[in-house]
Amino acid sequence: MNTVFYVMGVSGSGKSTVGKLIAESLEIPFFDGDDFHPKENIVKMSNGMPLNDEDRQGWLLNLNDLAINQLKQNSCVIVCSALKEKYRELLSATIETHVKWIHLVGSYHQILNRMNKRENHFMSSNMLQSQFDTLEAPQYAINVDINLKPNEIIKHIIKHI
Ligand SMILES: Nc1ncnc2c1ncn2[C@@H]1O[C@H](COP(=O)(O)OP(=O)(O)O)[C@@H](O)[C@H]1O
Numbered sequence: 001m002n003t004v005f006y007v008m009g010v011s012g013s014g015k016s017t018v019g020k021l022i023a024e025s026l027e028i029p030f031f032d033g034d035d036f037h038p039k040e041n042i043v044k045m046s047n048g049m050p051l052n053d054e055d056r057q058g059w060l061l062n063l064n065d066l067a068i069n070q071l072k073q074n075s076c077v078i079v080c081s082a083l084k085e086k087y088r089e090l091l092s093a094t095i096e097t098h099v100k101w102i103h104l105v106g107s108y109h110q111i112l113n114r115m116n117k118r119e120n121h122f123m124s125s126n127m128l129q130s131q132f133d134t135l136e137a138p139q140y141a142i143n144v145d146i147n148l149k150p151n152e153i154i155k156h157i158i159k160h161i
């Protein structure tokens with residue numbers, strides 16, 4: 001059965017890094033949700049302002065469309081923060097049985113440290129607290145400890161999907 005693997009978590013938790021490796025390992029397409037934000041969202045985040053529900057709505061609907069279209073052909077990996085339950089409902093609308101959630105879990109300090117080392121990224125670490133404040137941990141997900149090395153994370157995920 002074709003599956004959409006949504007790799008979720010707060011900014012800087014390792015979604016892009018891990019998502020690409022899962023896609024490589026399963027030999028399926030990879031999509032970075034950040035590439036689908038409208039320009040206004042990127043400008044807003046670049047100016048240090050967190051997105052609200054309204055800002056995220058159209059973006060989440062577009063990712064849901066992407067997932068639906070991809071599923072017609074293949075499985076795929078889509079990276080998206082997917083912080084709230086209602087966002088995950090939008091992302092999985094009409095394809096619920098084809099969706100698997102992979103949640104990258106780490107502490108504020110660990111992620112802050114990684115974000116401060118990351119260069120050339122529009123998302124400043126000042127917004128990390130709002131990402132944690134917004135996060136509603138999913139009930140059904142493969143939870144991954146981001147303290148593991150990327151190759152260990154992939155092994156854990158492959159074992160559990
Ligand atoms: N498991 C890991 N161990 C060590 N560093 C990591 C790990 N996963 C990601 N990183 C690093 O942490 C930073 C944030 O990762 P990134 O994939 O950009 O996160 P996100 O896409 O969630 O914002 C990057 O500099 C990345 O190289």
Ligand SMILES: O=C(O)[C@H](O)[C@@H](O)[C@H](O)[C@H](O)COP(=O)(O)O
Pocket residue numbers: 010011012015016034045051056080081082083123131
């Ligand atoms: O819902 C949100 O608030 C955004 O999606 C936000 O999470 C942002 O797009 C990324 O987190 C920034 O990019 P990184 O996740 O790569 O830091």
